[in-house]
Amino acid sequence: MTRRPTIRDVAKAAGTSVGSVSRVLNGGPYASSELHNKVMRAVAKLGYEPDVVAQSMRLKSTKTIACLLADIANPLYAEIVNAAEERLQKEGYVFVLSTTRNDEERELAMISMVRRRRMDGMIVMASDETRKDVNTALAEAAVPVVLIDREVPAKYDAVYVDHRGGAIDAMRYLIGLGHKRVALLLPSEHVRPGRERAAGYRQALTEAGIAVDPELIRPQKTSVHFSYADIEKLLQGPHPPTAIIVLGTRMLAGVMKTVSTRNLRIPEDLSLISIGDTDLTRFASPPITVVRWDLAELGRAAADLLIEQLNGVKRERPQHISLPTEFIIRGSCAPPKKPGAKRP
């Protein structure tokens, strides 16, 4: 009574065998329409639903995808994840989100979970690219993997954002406005976005014939909470920047705090450029000029790449998809108040 009906119950009720029931339900062909009807009637009557666990056992596929990301509360990640989930779900996969908090132990634990639970694949947008253990664990998991904005390990399919181009756009704009000392706040250079953004920053500066002051490039240790002290130090130094590019969603909150604490006016005292079309950047006053990109597309592209692998499509070499950025000018930038630091 309380027990869920099994395929055997259906077979009995339909007066046939389990094999036939299974075939009617899955195989499609090889089933007389009479049998088909009998089976379907029994299924409806008993409210039978196949047991996915038993199917997984038999088929060696759990139809489950894991997604490793550092932090679900980051609105940028949320949109990517949503889009990826939607796509995968349409293909019958269940999407398991795992937040690693950028903790290596947790990453390893997640990867082990993928193996032990026989999950079918993973989308990874967490982790420092230099973590050897994570990389080998990934390889040992022996499942299809798609990386988002990571280029290590190189053997996997990946979806990239053209952060370098975005940084160049931002810098050219600022340089055009007359800025010469621009601070760059980044996530770690141990991940692709940080590296690419720093590269773009340097490239634009070099193009304009401005020397790169390494002091102005500030990779932030913790990506989640901006180290408030760091920017304070910068602003109190002898040659404070006239503009700041904040290429991390969460860091922006920290910068905003500094701005209001020190009663700085934007853009008169300081120009600001950030990333992402978030509520914070759009409804700040003034609204903040940003580099943005299509987050949903990023998620979809990753899912599509994974689905291809899941469907057994073999390629010579890993696929890489690169998405462009867009530069949205709002009200947070103006020419510098006074000329930049003295130069010879």
Place this chain on the structure above:
Amino acid sequence: MTRRPTIRDVAKAAGTSVGSVSRVLNGGPYASSELHNKVMRAVAKLGYEPDVVAQSMRLKSTKTIACLLADIANPLYAEIVNAAEERLQKEGYVFVLSTTRNDEERELAMISMVRRRRMDGMIVMASDETRKDVNTALAEAAVPVVLIDREVPAKYDAVYVDHRGGAIDAMRYLIGLGHKRVALLLPSEHVRPGRERAAGYRQALTEAGIAVDPELIRPQKTSVHFSYADIEKLLQGPHPPTAIIVLGTRMLAGVMKTVSTRNLRIPEDLSLISIGDTDLTRFASPPITVVRWDLAELGRAAADLLIEQLNGVKRERPQHISLPTEFIIRGSCAPPKKPGAKRP
């Protein structure tokens, strides 16, 4: 070679039987230390990891919890989910997040997934409480359920936030400042938070001897995107409100848009109160006065309730936990510029 080792391989390598291996790995007792060593050595040598799917098959528990929520991109939800996941993970459960986008079809699909995948329980913070089909599906799923901020179906454990108290705090404050016409923007009254907030709003007004103008209570159809037109209409009417309480995270973005479009000054032209300690409310200028509550605690409490049920703790009646709100005064409220609408 490429095949994963099974318990049988371990038994062979250890020169014992599958039963013993299984006992050493799980049972704990009944294992001579010599056997224990042999088995562990074999496990290490082969890199054996138990197959969770097979275990689920046998034990009829997948150690998996589903979490239904409307929208992962909402930063308030994100924090709740994070806290719940952390707790559940510690107990060995995997947490499957499913976004329903407030779509009944999707909710039903998710619940069906829980059944077919033999998941062990669910945390629900989605759905209109009046959806009959969802409620019956929930009951038929026949698994432990914990509701977050929903009181229907009444048979389940639930964690509540004292939204009524929060609304009262906000209204008393505004009334104390001299406001008489306060608009209330709400999610649907078909969910508990909407109902409670409206009740608190009315109660505070009644206490102060101010008549409730039903025109000022505006439940928003779509909770994700604020209907911009609605607030516009309100502000252009004959008796515009002098203050607005925006009790929905996402709606606030819409209100902010109106504010900047119409060049309204806050708090001089309009007082504003919202919810949640988000980047948007904290770093707006002026920072916005809000009603907040402990999101992480909400998630943890829900997880704890669920774990209790999972562990087979039986209670006479469903457990209900209620969390208080906190009123944080920032700079978005001031006395009304001119007296409220004329009164007899």
Place this chain on the structure above:
DNA sequence: TTGTATGCGTTATCAG
């Protein structure tokens, strides 16, 4: 204390 055998619910193979 340890080994053997059974069954969990499916799908797929193989005769009929």
Place this chain on the structure above:
DNA sequence: CTGATAACGCATACAA
């Protein structure tokens, strides 16, 4: 076209 049966990998009741 259909029915019986053998795995899938594990935990456990029971026998030794």
